Amino acid sequence: MKESYNGEDVLIKDVEVQGRRVNIKVEGGRFAAIGEEAGGEADVVIEGRGAVALPGLYNTHTHAAMTLLRGYADDMLLQAWLSEKIWPLEAHLTGEDVYWGTQLACLEMIRSGTVGFNDMYFFMDEAARAVDKMGMKAQLAYGFIDLFDEEKREKEIKATEALVSSIQAMNNPGIKAAVGPHAVYTVSEEGLSWCAEFSRQQNIGIHVHLAETEQEVTDCVAKTGVRPTQVLDRCGLLTPRTVAAHCCWLDSDDCALLGDRGVFASHNPTSNMKLAVGRAMPYGLLKERGAGLCLGTDGCSSNNNLDMFEEMKFAALLQKFFWHSPTILPAGEALAMASANGAEALGFKGGRLEVGAPADLVLLDRRAACNTPLYNAVSNAVYACNGGAVTTVLCDGRVLMQDGVVPGEAEVLDGARQAIAGLLERHQASVSE
């Protein structure tokens, strides 16, 4: 497998697509042909051996470098988890840590069939360097938190402007900048409005946490007189380029507003259940009102992995359980949330297994137990398999994993382990001072 990519043509032979055994030809990073007739010369030939072919997946809400904090703090309520555990350790993060933590996240995502993701964190120029090296697609935002303090707001504005220009200077169409106003309880309305205006001026996306907990909503109403959705709207943050993560504690007016504005609601079921936020995103109401619907894992510290196959299953099951409906969020809709919808939410064209689309492709092992029997490949993908069944991944036609091999995996794991050791050492030294 080549570690760099120069638009090689790829021929994938004998794979299962919607019940048919076909070949897939990739030319110039796009699907050129899908069918028995697909063939001809190719720089790379992959024997599918009947593997199940699916579109590449998009994780629309994560804090990628939180891989370094996996398992560091579990079984806590959100506010205590953030203030007592997560933020004190994050204070010691360096750019190098985020470079290795993001590479580890990319490795984990590639191995489980994700080709693109939506990130909000610190040192995002380092995250961009990691994404560029790993060959994935991403929308990257600096997590803007001003804590209602004017001086901190100025610093967050400068950090956001710096990140956007450094990403735009990379000229990598697979890596997009965005603004990342964290949430209504950590960002002033001046800060929220600045983010909205800057995203409009720069024509870039918006990535924000919305209505994750009941406390967020009640505190917001007590403080401003209106609900978080209305605060975001009056600051100009609800747009068709907005991905709002969580969207759990929304009422029907909130859902109507998100639908009217064309916002994408990113469902993060595992994180919501792990942090016991107490309510499932109102999937049915948001769908009825026309909001975009996509899927995310949140960070590794509130999941604790980045496996979008698990996320599809938990989304389908949580919606059925919470809304008492065995038919809500069927497998096909869960797969659409995790692929084409997610790509669209981030302004990418991929996540679709169709001629002309960018070649985002995942092959699942046909011989895996979770694919035996194979009555329905989509049912198995959502309800039976997890990311462990993924054998081969292409992103815009670039082979990121072939037959379970990701080039440079050992180096990424070693680098991440060293970063974790340094981070814990610095945190320990500060605690014992």
Ligand SMILES: N[C@@H](CCSC[C@H]1O[C@@H](n2cnc3c(=O)[nH]cnc32)[C@H](O)[C@@H]1O)C(=O)O
């Ligand atoms: N400039 C900001 C950086 C924020 S990055 C995004 C933040 O979101 C935090 N985070 C992770 N998961 C969640 C969640 O589920 N809800 C809210 N915040 C989260 C994460 O730990 C990180 O601190 C600062 O000065 O803190």
Ligand SMILES: [Zn+2]
């Ligand atoms: Zn989050």
